[in-house]
Amino acid sequence: MxxxxxxxxxxxxxxxxxxxxxxxxxxxxxxxxxxxxxxxxxxxxxxxxxxxxxxxxxxxxxxxxxxxxxxxxxDFPISGLVSFKEIAEKTGKPWRTIVYEFEVAKADDAIQQHLGVKGTEDVWKVTRSREMDGERIILDKDYFLKKYVPHLTKDIVQGSIYEYLERDLGLKISFAKKEISVDEPTEDDRAFLDLNGYEYVVVVKNYVYLEDASLFQYTESRHRLDKFRFIEFARRRH
Amino acid sequence: MxxxxxxxxxxxxxxxxxxxxxxxxxxxxxxxxxxxxxxxxxxxxxxxxxxxxxxxxxxxxxxxxxxxxxxxxxDFPISGLVSFKEIAEKTGKPWRTIVYEFEVAKADDAIQQHLGVKGTEDVWKVTRSREMDGERIILDKDYFLKKYVPHLTKDIVQGSIYEYLERDLGLKISFAKKEISVDEPTEDDRAFLDLNGYEYVVVVKNYVYLEDASLFQYTESRHRLDKFRFIEFARRRH
DNA sequence: GAGTGGTCTAGACCACTGA
DNA sequence: CAGTGGTCTAGACCACTCC
Missing domain, CATH: 1.10.10.10 (Winged helix-like DNA-binding domain superfamily/Winged helix DNA-binding domain)
Known part of the structure; x- marks a missing residue:
């Protein structure tokens, strides 16, 4: 069935x-x-x-x-696990993805921490910004383990990586931990975002797990703070 | 049972x-x-x-x-509906609540909007800041309908309003919509928070509903941005 | 009292995993 | 193959609401 x-x-x-x-x-x-x-x-x-x-x-x-x-x-719930593409399509606003980095590398220290792997592990590193109304307002930095994703093309990265992973590779994403905080812009933020003078960015850290509970992706979404909005519907457990 | x-x-x-x-x-x-x-x-x-x-x-x-x-x-999940008191107790950090406003008034325009009521409705208005490590880092502005909460004392407001509503009044909180965004500080923020020069606050708007799906409370939690952190665990629906 | 949702049971068949 | 979780059934009793 x-x-x-x-x-x-x-x-x-x-x-x-x-x-x-x-x-x-x-x-x-x-x-x-x-x-x-x-x-x-x-x-x-x-x-x-x-x-x-x-x-x-x-x-x-x-x-x-x-x-x-x-x-x-x-409104539309942005809660749960929703990719940028899904949100953009729901809101109906035109948008564009710009790919800056897109390579396989050994995990550096920070990424080893986030993904819980050794430095010998190959990881994909993808850096993309999302443009709406002519402004680059989100910077997405994705890291995922090469052992799960042997190939990746610029076309895929330009569109929705999620769609490729789930539909084409058959990877089953099971759950995620999300963490929202506010931080000062990094060099990359200044280079790849139109910060418009804002001296802070909203950082959404996303740890994505597969069906067998293995951590396979870490994503950092860095939002210009005036464009950030997060909505959640929650039921209370009594 | x-x-x-x-x-x-x-x-x-x-x-x-x-x-x-x-x-x-x-x-x-x-x-x-x-x-x-x-x-x-x-x-x-x-x-x-x-x-x-x-x-x-x-x-x-x-x-x-x-x-x-x-x-x-x-970590500890701050997701869902959790009152400040519950979070503070989980983290174990000492904290203090300072009450600034605590009164019954007719709903003004903005509050009428949020609560979806007419201007003839009586609402409780409570303004409190939360202090940790000697700094006032959260400003909570609560509004709720007087018809559900006839009485309120300074003691209750000093502690946990939730506890009073649920345990003593028997009000059943059923679900809530939460909205997170970043905004410039208001006059009240500057007066009642130790902003330390930060020119933005993280605003968490919370719409709280009872068991019969009636909206009964609107809360705005305004956080100093360096102290804000939100964690969510989410399962993906396939 | 009739109608509602909340809980619980004992059984069944299925699809998937691993040896 | 046996063991696992996923789905589905037909029935039961309860607490609650409303008349």
Missing amino acids: RESKYTQIYEELASKIQNGQMKPNTKLPSESELVEKYETSRETIRKALNLLSQNGYIQKIKGKGSFVLDVRRF | RESKYTQIYEELASKIQNGQMKPNTKLPSESELVEKYETSRETIRKALNLLSQNGYIQKIKGKGSFVLDVRRF
Whole structure:
């Protein structure tokens, strides 16, 4: 089976909420009604509804029902693992990627630390800036282990590396740790970003892990601070 | 029943991982073994394991088993909904809260926008700064609807408002939207923070919703940028 | 009381891993 | 092949909401 039944139901309901077929504050059909409609069991329906709840589409209230939340109020979620390309496409703004560095090298000290490897390890090093409205506002520095990615071309680097890794190489990205802080610009920042006089950059450090929990990529995204925005939807665990 | 069986199992396993009783990279007992150990059904065990997975404690690998992740490598997660007090207590650093404003007022235009209410609505307005190592590094501006919180004392405001709301008032906080950006300091920032010459602050806007999905609180946390740090663990949805 | 979501059970079949 | 996690089912009892 390509996709599980509950993710199919989740996606169908999520898109109905996204495109306004299901209006905010209205009640969803009850779980037992959904069981009939989708001809499945209640636990399967509940898995789909729990996904909707976790991702901010609905609110479940015991004894009352499940209600559609106003997703527009939450804007687009940049939370989780989303590549620059996906964000750019969602916002619809035209953008351009400029590749500065793109090479295989031995891991230097700082990268060894971040990736947790020895200096004998070959790593890809890719430096790219992202331009919108004629200004280079993000500098992406990617490092990943060559043993997972034997080949890489300028075309791939110009587009979305994620897409290539996941779709073409079949690498399964499983989870990531993200860390946001603010720092002074490096020489590279000054060279490859249009800083417009801003004396600080927002640094997003991203540690990306594969399905077998091995760390395989470290990315530093350096944003001009006036163009930085991060949105998260979070449910509270009681 | 006070707490569900699967959350109990989750908490037991999570604390064993936290305190090192279960070492990183070791294999957990299989699901069927856990079924025997906890004398429960497999779906219940799986609910507990899914919680562990979502929160970055374990990695499940089909056909192989569940493996303990190195939680120390992830530091403490500040992700999700965590109050300043909880973070401060986790880090163990001494801190102090200074209350500047603490009053009931009609919602002004900006707050009406954020809370989505009319100007006739009474709101609590609380302004507090957080001091660590002798420096006021965070300015918290809280606004919440008086209809949910009839009374408030200086003692409560000095400590943790969250604790009061959840434990004493029984308000159930359900989810929140967080937005991080960088901005120039306001007059209040200059007055109530030790900015040390920094010409920007990191602004965390927090919209807090109750169980019935009603927006009841808006908080703006304004951080001195050198002291700001945000960490998130995120799983990728495939 | 009827209807709702929350939890739990005991079983089943599948796809994947490793020996 | 046996063992693992992933999905799905049909039923049960509970706590909660609303009338």
